[in-house]
Amino acid sequence: MDYVIAFEERDRCVNETVGGKGKNLAELVADGFDVPGGFIVSTEAYGLALQEAGFASHVLADVRTIDYDDLAALDSVSGRIRSMIEAVAIPAALRDEVAKAYASLGDDMRVAVRSSGTAEDTAAASFAGLHDTFLEICGVDDVLDAIRRCWASMWTARAVSYRNSNGFDHGEASIAIVVQAMVHSAISGVMFTANPLNARTDEMVINASYGLGEAIVSGQVTPDEYVVGGDDLAIKRAHIGDKALTITRAESGSGTVTADTAGVDRTRPALTDEQIVELAGIGREVQRHYGGLPQDIEWGYVDGRFHLLQARPITGVDFTWDEGVDDWQTLPDDEDALWTFKYSEQYWTGGITPLFYSIRARESHRGIMDMSALAGFRDLLELRTYKYRFGTAYYSVDWDEPFQRYALPRLFRPSGSFNVPEDMQAATHAEPLDVKRWLRMMASINSSPTSSFYGWKKNARKFIFTPEEVAKANGLSETDMRKLSDSALYRYERDLQEQAIKFMESLWVGTHVQNLMIMGGFAQMVARYYKGENALIGQELMSGLPTNLQSQESQEFFRLSELIRHSPVLRQTFDGNQGAAFFTALEDSEEGRAFLERYTVFLTEHGHRGHADRDIYFSRRADDPSIDYEAFRMYLQAENPTPPWELERTVIAKREAAFDEVMAHIGKVRFGKVLQQLFTFLYDEVVDFLVLREDWRHYIDRITFAKRKAFLEVGRRAVERGFLDELDDCFFLSENELFSLIDGGQSDVLVKAKIAGRRKQFDRMNTRMVTPPMLLRGNDPIDDADEVIEGATQMAGIGTSGGVIEGIARVMPSMSMIGDLNPGEILVCNATDPGWAPVFSIIGGLVIETGGMLAHGSCLSREHGIPAVQLVNGMRMIPEGAHIRINGTSGSVEILDEALAAAGSAK
Template structure:
C-alpha cells in the first residue's frame, strides 16, 4: 500500500524487516488453504523509525540503557522516561495519512486489535512472547492512533528491555511494526501448541480453551480447559473451573466478567472442535516447517487464527527413519557434561565409538547429535529380551533417572509391537565376551593381583607414547585419517585390558553388599570399605593439587598473583613474585601430569587446563584458605585406615556367625580384590582423555597451517567442522564460511536448552514415574517447566510491592508479562492459576527455571521467607522447614 503500511495480503516470510515476526507470520497464515485470518494491515518499521527520528532527545535517552548493568530501579526509571517521551511525540502527518487510509479501506466502522510486532519477535530462536503491548476492541481514528503510539512506546517496557538483554539483542537494533487486525468476538478462544511444550511429544496437539477473549488465558488470570489430540483422536480432556472471562465493551476496550456457578465447569470446547482445531494446527505447522504456538478463536462456529509463532523451548527431535518408536538416552548425563558441543567435538566422540561402522574413519550410527549433544539409540538393543531385563538395572547404577525412565518406556503399550520375544544374542558376541568374563571370575577367585595396577599403568603409558608417535609421523590429510583410526581403536584397546580388573572391582562391591545383608543382616561397613583406594587417578590428581596449595600457602604474594593472573602469562608471571620460584616446580609438575584435563574434557573443543591454567585458581585458593597444610594427605590416609577397620569389623561379625570361618575367608578375599581393583574405575576415561588431548594438539596444528594459508580466519574455526569435513578442507584448501555461520547460529539457539536424559523419536521427554504422585504434605500443581530447585519463597501479591533477591522462588497468584523483570532473579516459580500457555509457564521454560502452576491458595499456604522445594518435572511443592 505504501512505505508505511502493508496489507496482510502483501506480507510474507520475507517481510520480517518491514513488519516484524508477528506481522510476517500473519501474512504467511493467510496463504495457507483452509486457514481463516481476520483482515488487517501492518504499520511498518519504517514508520516507527521515521517517527522516532522526529525526536532530538531519543538517542540520548536510549544511551541510558547501554553500558553497565542497570539496577531494577534504574531500569524502571530509564524505561519510563523513554515511554513517556515517545507518547508525547506527534505522529508525522504522512504516516497518519497512510494509517487512516488503510483503516478506512479495511473498515473504519469495525473494532480492531492493535498489537506490536518487533523484528526480534516470534523467531525460531526467541519468541519474545508478550513482551510488548496489545490493545483490544480499539474503535475510532484517534483511539487507533493513540494505541499505535503506545505500541511503539511498549518496546521499552521493563519486561521488553530485560528480555532483550537476556537474549543478547541490542536495543537500537530492534525495530517495531504494529499489527492492526479486525477484532473477532469469540464465544470460545485459546491457544494451541502443535507439540506438547512440556513432554516435547511432536505427535500431541495441546489445546487450552476458555470463554470469551483469549487474553484471560494468556495473562493467567483464569484456569483453562485442557485438550490433547493425537492422530485425529481426542486422548485427554481436563475441564477447569473457569471463574472469569474477558469480553469486549460496546464503547471499546474490554471488561472482566464473572462466570455464573454451573457454567464454570461447562466444557469450553466440544470434542469435535478440538479435533478440528488440531487438524488446522497441523496444516499451519506443515506450512511453517516447525511446531507452532497458535492463538485462535471460535465465533459463530467459524475458527479464526489470530496469530502463530514458533515454539522456541522444545528440545530438537532425534533423527530417525521409519515408523518404529525409538528410544534415545543422553551420553552427556552419563559423562557429567551436558553442555552443548561444537561439531568437531561431536564428530570426535562419534568416531570414538567403534560399533556399527564398516571403516574406522566413519562415525558410529548408534550415536546421534541432538541439540548439539550426543544421544545413544537403545532401540535395537532393547529387541533382545535379556537386554530389556538387565539394561534398566545397569543404567540405575549410572544414572537412576535414566534407568527408571528406560524401564518405564519398555513397559509402554506403544513399544510392545516392536519387541521380538525370540531374538537371541549372536553367538559371536558370546565368543568375544567369554574370555573377559572368565578373566573377571579368575581375578575374583584366585589370581594374585599385586602387580595389576602397575601393569595397567605401564600399558597405558606405552599406548599413549605409541599414539603420539603415530600422529607426529604424518601430516595433512594423512594425519586426520590417523586421528580417526586411533579414535576408533581406543575403546577396543583399553576395555579388554582393564575390564577383567575393573569388572572384578565392581562385582566384588555388589557381592560384599549382598553377602553382608545375607550373612549379618546389613551392609553398614560397605561405605567405609571403599574409602581411599590406591591408584585412582582422579583421587591422585586431587591430592597433587593439594600439594600445589601447600607449596603456595607460605607465600602471600603467590596467592595475590594467582587472583589476577592471565592464561597467556601464567607461569612466566609467577616467577617474578616472591615465592614464585619455590612454587613453580610443584605447579609445573602438576600440569605435566594433569594439564590435559579440564571441565567438559570429553569435548575436544573445550579448553584443557594447560591452555587455561587460571581455571584452577579458585580451587587452589580455596584449599589455601580452607585446608590446613598436609590435611588432604592426612584425610586420605585416615580414609584408608577407616577402610581397614571397617573390613576388620565385618570379618569379626562374620566369624561370630555359623560357618563363620568360611564366610570370613570368602569376604576377606572379596574385600582384597575390591580394594585392589576399584581404583581402576577412572582409568578408561583417563586413557581416553590423554589421547583426546594429544589429538586436539595435532588438530590445532593442522588448523594453524590452514589459518596461515588464509583458508581459515582463525584456527578455532575448525571446531565448526566434522573430522571428515576437516580432511576435505585440507585437501581442497577451501572452507565454507556459510556453513560456519549457520552452525554458529544453530548452536546459539540450542545451547541454552536443557537436554533431557531420555527421549523418543517423537520428541517426547521420558521422565521416571515416581513412587507416589505427590509426597505427603506437598502441595500439588501442574508441571509446566521441568527441573527441581530449593530456595527461599518470596510471596508477592502485587508487582509494585515486589522485593526479591537472586535465588528466591517467586510465589504469586499469577504472572503476566509485566512480571518479567523478576524472572532473572527467580530460581523457581509457583502460581495459583495458569497452565501450559500462560506467560509464567512460557517464560519459565525459556529462562530454564522450574515452575509449578495451579497450586491452590499458594500465596496463603506458603509463608514469605519459608524454604521450599519446587519440582517442576512432577508438579508439586514441598516444605523444607
C-alpha cells in the first residue's frame, strides 16, 4: 500500500483517505489553481503507525473513560494519549515514502506540515485551529517529527471535546497529514468569499498582513480588512490594521521568527487596489469550483503571484443568500438606504418565503413606480422599494418619506407616515407643501381613467365582480397546467402576475393619495368637533361594515356548520371522522351528499381562502379539507352561537349611532350644516373604502392561489427530475432560481444549501418567536427590536377593539393550533388572516402583535364585539395558560397570576 499521495492524484484524494484539507487541495490543483506543491500522508499511515506500536486499542479504551464534565480528567486522559503518539516509531515503509516524496519537492525544501482530519474542513464542521500546523519545517527528520505531532494533535483536549460536542465518533475519525512547500510570502492572509459578519453572500472579505499568515490566523496582529462586492469586485470598504508583527522563516533550521513591523508599513495598505481585485477574482473562481458555496481561503503573495494554501467551506454562519431573493431587481442596492419592517407589520404579516417575496415584491414595486411616474415624482423612480432580509420584507423609507411630503398636505401626513421612523416624523409633518407639484400630481391622477378620485374604486370593483376578470384570477386547472411546456408555464405564471399588477394599479394611487387624505380629514374632524365621552367613537365609526365578500364567506360557512349541528347524521359523521376523512365519509349518506353539494358551491367561491397567512406557502381550504374541518369544530364548540348576520346588524346599528352622535356635535359649531355635509361625505368614503378593502383582499387571494398552484406544478417537475427532494422546497427559491433549476442551470449543492438556510430563517420568522430589527441601514440593523421586559405583569399596547375581558391566554404561533382553543379564551398570536375567522365565534378576546386599528384581527374583533389589543412581542411576554385581563379601550394587558409572568420571559 502507498501511504503517500501527491496532490495531483485527485482520484485517490477522497475524504476518508486524505481528510478535508487534503481533499480540498487536490481539487484546487486539479482545477488549475496556483497551489504550492506537496503530498499527503494518508489516514492509513496513521492507522499503521498506531497498529504497529500496539496503541490503537489503547487509545479508544482510554477515550471511553473520559468524563467530559471533568475538565481535569479530560486534560489528563488526552495528554496521556498524545504522549503515546508523539513517541510512536514511524514504520520503515512509511519513512521511506515520506523521504522520497519530500526529496521530490527540492533540496532541503521548507514545508508546512498540516493536520487534515477526516471530519475537518467540511460543510458540517471546520475544526479550525483544533489540530496543529507546523510551518517552515526543514529536513526529513523534522518533517517526520512534525507528522507525529500532528497525529497527536488529534487528541488534544479541545479536539476531543469538539468531536464529542458535535457528534463525531472518536473511533470513526482519523487524520491525514498535508506536507506542502512553503511560499516565502511577502504578504499573506485569509479570504472569505462571503461575509461571515453579516451573512451576506454578495460580499467578500479579505484580511491581509505582512509575512506568513500565521500572524492573522493566531490573532497576533490586527490585519487590513477589505470588503469587496462579489458581483462587480468593487472595493466597498477598507480598514487598515496596525499589522504590528511580521512572522517570517528562521534563517537556519526549522521554524519561524517574529519581529516588529516597521512603522511606515503599519499604516499603509498591505495590498494595492489592483491586488485586492485580482485576489477577489481568484476567490470567486474558487467558490464557483465548489458549487457556489462560500469558502474560507488562506493565501500568500510573493513575486507578483498569489498562491492558494488551502480552502474550506465557511462554517458557523447561517447563510441564506437573501441577495439572490432580490434577483428580480435591476436598480442598484444603495448601502446607505434606510429600510423599515413596519410595513410588513401592517400589511405582510407572518413568515415570507423567498418565492412569494420575489413575485409579490416585484409586482408591488411595479405598482409603486407606476404611481410615482403618474404623480410626476421623477426623483423617486430610481429607488428600490423592497428588500428581503431575516425571512421577511423590508420597505423603503427613502421612497416613502419623500412621497408623504410630496403627495399629502401637512394636515393629512400623520395618517400616512406610519412607515416613517418616529425621529423623522416631526420634520416630515412640518415641511411646507410644494403646492405647484401637488396640483400637477392631482391633475395627472384625475386625468387617469383608472386612478382618478371617482374612478379608482370603480376600476377595482370591475376586476372583483366581472366574471371574465374573476376567471382570469382563478387561472387554469391543474390538469391544464400539466399540459404546458416549461416556457409556457413560465409565461402563464407571469400572466397571473400581470393580472395582479393591473388590478392593483388603481389601488396604489387610491390608497396612497386619495384615501389617506380622506382618512386624515375624517380623523381630524372627529378629533376637532366631537366633544362627547365615548372613548371608542373612532372604533365604532369604522365597524359594522355593510355586506362584503368576507362577510358573505363567514355567513355561508356558519350556515354549513349549522347544518352539521342540527343533523344527527352529519354530526355523527363529523365526530367519527377526523380531518379530510369527514368529507370522504359524507359520500355514504344522502344528507352527506347534499351537504357536499352545497360545500362544493362554497369552495367554488371561497376555496382560495382559509389560509393562515398571505404567503403562497400556506395551504388554502381547496388544498386541505382539514382546514375547514377544524374551522367547523370551532363553530360547533359554541353552544348557542350568534349568527354573523345578527352580529352584523348589531354592529352596524352601533356605527350608525356613533355617526349620529358625531353629527350632533358638529351641528352645534359655526357653519355646522356645511361641516355636517363634509363629514357625511368623508364618512361614506371611509365606509366604502373599508368594504372595498375586504373585497379586494378576496380577489387578490384568488390570484395568489392560482400562482400557488402554478408554482407547485413547477416544484412537481423539479422533484420529478431529481432537482428537489421535497415539493415544498420550491418555496425557498426565488422565481428566477426555480425556473433556472428546472432548466438544469443550478448547482445541486448550492440549491440544497439555499433551501436549508432559507427554510431555517423562514421557520424562525414564522413561529413569531423572533422579532426582526425594525430598521436597516443598507443590510445592517441600526436598532434593536422592541425589548421583551422579563417578568412584566403590566404591559401597554394599543387598543383596537373596545371592552375589558379576563380569561386564559392561549398563545398560538401557528393557525394549525386552533384546535386547542376553548370557548372564552383569549387568543394571543402575531396576526390573523381569513383562515382564523372561525375562532372569533368562540374566543373572549384577542392580542395581536402587529397591524393596528385596521388589521384583519382588529376589524373582526370589532365586528364580533370582543376586546382586542395590539401588543408588540405579545407572544413572548404573555405566558401560555396565564390568567390575563385585556382592555381594548386603553390597550393595557395585565397578567393576573404573577407566578406565571416569569415563564413568559423564559420562552
